[in-house]
Amino acid sequence: MLKVIELNLSYGAIHTLKDISFEVHEGEIVSLIGANGAGKSSILNAISCLVPFSSGDIVFLGNSIKKTPPHQLVNMGIAQVPEGRRVFSKMTVLENLEMGAFIRKDSAGISSDLENVYHHFPRLKERRRQLAGTLSGGEQQMLAMGRALMSKPKLLMMDEPSMGLSPILVQEIFEIIKKVNKEGTTILLVEQNAQMALSLAQRAYVLETGRVIKTGLGAELLQDEDVRKAYLGG
Amino acid sequence: MTLFFNQLINGLHVGFIYALIALGYTMVYGIVKLINFAHGDIIMIGAYTAVITLVSLGWSTPLSLLAAIVVCVVFGITIERVAYKPLRSSPRISSLITAIGVSMLLQNTALLVFGAASRPFPTIFNIEPVRFADLQISFVTLLTIVVSIALMVLLQTFVKTSKAGKAMRAVSEDYNTALLMGINVNNTITLTFAIGCALAGIGAYLYIMAYPAISPTMGSLPGLKAFIAAVLGGIGIIPGAMLGGILLGVAESMTKAYISTQLSDAVVYGILIVVLLFKPAGLLGKATREKV
Ligand SMILES: Nc1ncnc2c1ncn2[C@@H]1O[C@H](COP(=O)(O)OP(=O)(O)OP(=O)(O)O)[C@@H](O)[C@H]1O
Ligand SMILES: [Mg+2]
Numbered sequence: 001m002l003k004v005i006e007l008n009l010s011y012g013a014i015h016t017l018k019d020i021s022f023e024v025h026e027g028e029i030v031s032l033i034g035a036n037g038a039g040k041s042s043i044l045n046a047i048s049c050l051v052p053f054s055s056g057d058i059v060f061l062g063n064s065i066k067k068t069p070p071h072q073l074v075n076m077g078i079a080q081v082p083e084g085r086r087v088f089s090k091m092t093v094l095e096n097l098e099m100g101a102f103i104r105k106d107s108a109g110i111s112s113d114l115e116n117v118y119h120h121f122p123r124l125k126e127r128r129r130q131l132a133g134t135l136s137g138g139e140q141q142m143l144a145m146g147r148a149l150m151s152k153p154k155l156l157m158m159d160e161p162s163m164g165l166s167p168i169l170v171q172e173i174f175e176i177i178k179k180v181n182k183e184g185t186t187i188l189l190v191e192q193n194a195q196m197a198l199s200l201a202q203r204a205y206v207l208e209t210g211r212v213i214k215t216g217l218g219a220e221l222l223q224d225e226d227v228r229k230a231y232l233g234g
Numbered sequence: 235m236t237l238f239f240n241q242l243i244n245g246l247h248v249g250f251i252y253a254l255i256a257l258g259y260t261m262v263y264g265i266v267k268l269i270n271f272a273h274g275d276i277i278m279i280g281a282y283t284a285v286i287t288l289v290s291l292g293w294s295t296p297l298s299l300l301a302a303i304v305v306c307v308v309f310g311i312t313i314e315r316v317a318y319k320p321l322r323s324s325p326r327i328s329s330l331i332t333a334i335g336v337s338m339l340l341q342n343t344a345l346l347v348f349g350a351a352s353r354p355f356p357t358i359f360n361i362e363p364v365r366f367a368d369l370q371i372s373f374v375t376l377l378t379i380v381v382s383i384a385l386m387v388l389l390q391t392f393v394k395t396s397k398a399g400k401a402m403r404a405v406s407e408d409y410n411t412a413l414l415m416g417i418n419v420n421n422t423i424t425l426t427f428a429i430g431c432a433l434a435g436i437g438a439y440l441y442i443m444a445y446p447a448i449s450p451t452m453g454s455l456p457g458l459k460a461f462i463a464a465v466l467g468g469i470g471i472i473p474g475a476m477l478g479g480i481l482l483g484v485a486e487s488m489t490k491a492y493i494s495t496q497l498s499d500a501v502v503y504g505i506l507i508v509v510l511l512f513k514p515a516g517l518l519g520k521a522t523r524e525k526v
Binding site: 048050069070072073079080086091095099100103147 | 397400401403404407408410411412413414415416417418419
């Protein structure tokens with residue numbers, strides 16, 4: 001479904017991503033793990049066409065998205081839950097969810113997806129008239145996820161959804177990711193919480209300073225010596 | 235008491251014009267964080283369009299108003315695309331200096347084309363003032379207030395409820411996330427400039443009905459006052475621009491009546507300084523706090 005081919009990306013003189021290649025197949029949950037600054041967010045932003053890359057290619061459903069204007073990606077079926085949630089804080093919860101469905105015109109479909117989001121996150125329904133900026137961090141994460149789901153994406157990319165959340169809430173979010181995946185959405189999950197990510201993902205790639213250094217099944221990597229040392233505290 | 239109410243009405247008259255112009259500053263600032271110093275000169279362009287179409291070409295008033303709006307919008311969009319858009323990711327100071335440059339360019343071009351002498355604007359409405367007890371309210375004053383209120387209600391409704399209005403709010407909060415939603419950010423910014431300039435076109439018409447002298451530098455003063463109004467109310471905040479404009483107009487007119495004509499500008503700046511000392515983000519501005 002998504003193929004990233006020898007991607008190179010630089011910010012000014014700093015060569016941030018070096019020959020990154022990986023693949024996500026339809027229906028999978030694939031995880032990218034790596035330390036701070038490894039280049040995880042840069043990869044997602046390159047796929048979302050928010051940052052230009054210098055060489056390589058990104059192919060989604062058979063088409064290169066190299067020259068796609070960023071606002072057209074969601075139309076192709078790619079949605080991103082950005083790092084740090086990035087909810088529209090001066091808009092209400094409901095308005096945020098509507099923004100997720102900005103490009104859609106099927107109002108019946110939109111309302112049924114809204115119900116579905118409320119079903120996953122009942123808290124959002126209770127607070128739909130509240131300004132998003134006044135939500136707790138966990139609620140904002142739910143909102144950011146709900147907002148992305150409102151576009152009915154084929155591929156949902158999530159950048160560190162567990163950041164700053166309590167263990168119980170992380171558990172809850174990961175259960176929902178699993179459910180969303182079961183309902184047919186392919187998932188690319190960027191995480192520092194390697195334990196959770198690897199137990200959830202079918203396959204994973206380990207990044208270090210802009211390179212893919214390891215890849216394998218999630219369960220395999222969970223047992224891997226190096227990975228355990230580097231990311232799972234021995 | 236009659237003097238007070240007369241001055242209040244005069245103040246509201248000019249205040250609503252400031253408010254209409256201030257909306258253009260505040261909306262543009264809200265979305266691209268740019269003080270568009272050329273906005274005052276858009277008033278001048280609207281004014282010349284008005285006088286040329288109405289007097290020289292003999293068009294009807296509604297048609298010449300429409301022409302003023304269209305020309306202002308075309309200028310605004312062109313300036314945005316040509317001068318500001320290429321600088322969108324450069325440091326703020328670059329676009330600020332560019333804005334000042336555009337303002338000078340417009341003024342000097344107008345000087346070249348129209349000369350320095352000011353042109354009068356004819357009286358359009360020969361209608362008796364409306365009387366309430368001792369009070370006289372000129373028709374133009376009444377028209378200005380009613381039109382401005384209607385436009386503000388319309389704008390507020392548009393921004394709050396329409397899809398394009400929501401897109402504007404989303405872009406003004408977070409450019410990249412708006413792109414992730416599939417919002418065409420470039421078009422949204424263009425629309426914002428267009429709305430701001432359409433309001434400036436109407437503002438220009440109302441302004442020259444009150445101050446019928448049209449010259450290349452005529453936009454500077456109302457432009458500056460409107461900018462102050464926008465900052466006073468809280469730049470980037472639409473109701474703030476309305477409030478700021480009205481307060482400024484009333485303060486100015488009261489000072490002229492009760493203190494001194496010469497001091498009216500000093501009082502205006504004084505109010506701005508005092509308000510910003512206590513509320514740096516403006517009257518309706520909130521010190522924004524974000525949860526991480
Ligand atoms: N806009 C930018 N301009 C310059 N350098 C950048 C920019 N964005 C990221 N970088 C640099 O690129 C490198 C990779 O950053 P990136 O955000 O992709 O890492 P990450 O793996 O997501 O890290 P984290 O886990 O902390 O979110 C970092 O060294 C960062 O400083
Ligand atoms: Mg990151």
